[in-house]
Amino acid sequence: MDLALSTAGVAVRAAGAVSPRWGAAVALPLFGHVSRPRPVGAGEQATMWQARRSTLRIPGIQRSGPGVVAYEWGHGTDVVVLAHGWTGRASQFAALVRELTAEGLRVVAFDAPAHGDSSGRRTYLVDWIDALTELQQRHGRFHAVVGHSFGGLAALVAGADGVQADHVITVAAPADADLLLSQFQGMLGYGDPTSAALRERFARRYFPGEADPFGRLSPVRRPLPAGVALLAVHDEADRMVPYGELSRIRAANGGARAVTTRGFGHNRILESDPFLDAVLEFIAPPAIREVPRVATAEAADAA
Template structure:
């Protein structure tokens, strides 16, 4: 259900009105049960089942965190670049880029977010991903650079881990305007916004991470390390215009592509060249 909401770009669906009526009624009659049901429906990502061939020499390792065991994938030798996928994605999408990172003399470490890929968990949300990221950084040691795709960009920019303050950051098709876009997608589905707000408040209280503090654009402006964005102009899920706005701060650079969309960009020569450019300039 959640992927149908978050990746649905249609403005109207015949079931939208019925979904709104049903969820509002459920919330009014049984609020606690409605919140539990909404959490399962809205916060359950689709597990990525794509069979992506693993690079030769790839090392898999489960990393224990407070958010459950995360499956990590390591390739290469040298300073560590940490790679993050987006919502309903998996680290296997990053295997082609991991090969490029390793070929440049670095160690590429990717991992599956909680409730994604081969990691533990059944539900996911940004505060959970941020906490898991911060713990993972403590386990894998100093980070030389970070690459993040889609929602992974909002996760990286929401972390306050000191190890990320100065390192180079490569954002691929990032969700810059995260909170407004999240609410717009749920509203477009027809789901009860009052019920969604109740779910959000429970998460905020548990993690002490208010959504009002989630502002990737402001976080970009505060960064001291170099940031490079690679984004396709026709991306249907993460608006290119937001990356264009981010690049106007004078410090964030943008490489715009065409014809690659939101997913194919991860295995594109344009991204590989951007990584080589950023990693060499930051060395």
């Protein structure tokens, strides 16, 4: 745990010891805070330079209309949208962008608020869903949505909310927004009374009048509509999102396909051949290649 996170945990626990509501008041601004943008990797730069850039205006969690930087590659009629994860950025999909455009697909991605080249310091799941909704207004029904980690959760929730796509692919995705709250509590070490007060405060602040916002943000309770093909990919060595989330996603969506990889971890999986092959085989018929159900990296990823 770094110093800033440790200090934040002390502050939340101290306030929570006086009153769970006080603890929640201290914790809420920290929950959606993003410290600094992830840099563009050396192997990602050429792909990002080739992108056509634009700006999306979305309502956002703050309802202040933040500007979101969007990227587009290729000129095909079938559109594939890519949604990065928390503290990620669109450039992490560079390898997949190259593969998809080579197959004649148009690829669209975005940097969520407080991520990549988009401005801001705070964000939450609603911003991802708003970005996907706005891109649908631009491009119509999607051929596919691919979401990594937090972006995978957003893809599932957006699909249940009415964003239309023929295919949804999640990679290293949580099955429920409740996991995020549990992980946040684990990082800061505050007690269950403060956790309950934080849930109540978050719902009242950002979803006023909504009886059960966490139910709406749960792909387990609200699966994808019938007819949407789902592929869920997860690595057994993922240290960020538990591997067990894969089975929860699959169980909630009858007929979903699951692919397990080994040794790529949470982030390097996005550049792995098993993941790239699985996506291409799933969304670019006829099948380009067969994908094994279990694939092994040459070396384990510490991520």
